[in-house]
Amino acid sequence: MEANAIRWLGGNAVYGLALARTLLLRYATPEARITHDGGVHEGRVTMLAAANGTTYGGVFRIAPGADIADGLLELMIADALSRIGILGLIPHVLRGTHIGRPGVTLVRSRRIRIQTAQPLAVHADGEILNHATTQLDIEVLPCALCVVA
Numbered sequence: 216m217e218a219n220a221i222r223w224l225g226g227n228a229v230y231g232l233a234l235a236r237t238l239l240l241r242y243a244t245p246e247a248r249i250t251h252d253g254g255v256h257e258g259r260v261t262m263l264a265a266a267n268g269t270t271y272g273g274v275f276r277i278a279p280g281a282d283i284a285d286g287l288l289e290l291m292i293a294d295a296l297s298r299i300g301i302l303g304l305i306p307h308v309l310r311g312t313h314i315g316r317p318g319v320t321l322v323r324s325r326r327i328r329i330q331t332a333q334p335l336a337v338h339a340d341g342e343i344l345n346h347a348t349t350q351l352d353i354e355v356l357p358c359a360l361c362v363v364a
Contacts, residue, residue: 259295276311
């Protein structure tokens with residue numbers, strides 16, 4: 216959400232400034248309940264990212280093992296981290312080496328439900344879909360999109 220508000224800066228620098236603003240002004244670790252095909256994950260989170268492809272924003276390798284054709288979402292869950300912990304995690308996310316690090320969980324699932332007590336913004340492909348929601352249901356619909364390349 217912060218990156219979308221920065222219109223005067225271009226390129227990847229916008230992500231660095233957005234991260235700095237978020238860590239300084241708005242950083243919170245909301246309590247979340249995440250239900251997926253394999254069970255439930257509950258606790259405070261720094262970030263949740265459901266991905267069908269490997270990369271966010273062209274530079275963040277959020278789900279390096281994702282396969283757009285396998286009918287599954289990759290849900291990356293980063294448990295509550297300190298501000299310093301986030302700064303240490305960012306280089307790993309850029310390289311795609313964050314999976315398996317302490318506090319980072321990867322779940323593969325067809326259906327995901329995310330519930331929070333605190334309303335949170337929902338983004339999809341860089342666009343804000345909802346500024347304040349407490350429940351989000353995500354589901355993969357295999358073969359629902361035909362692509363001609």
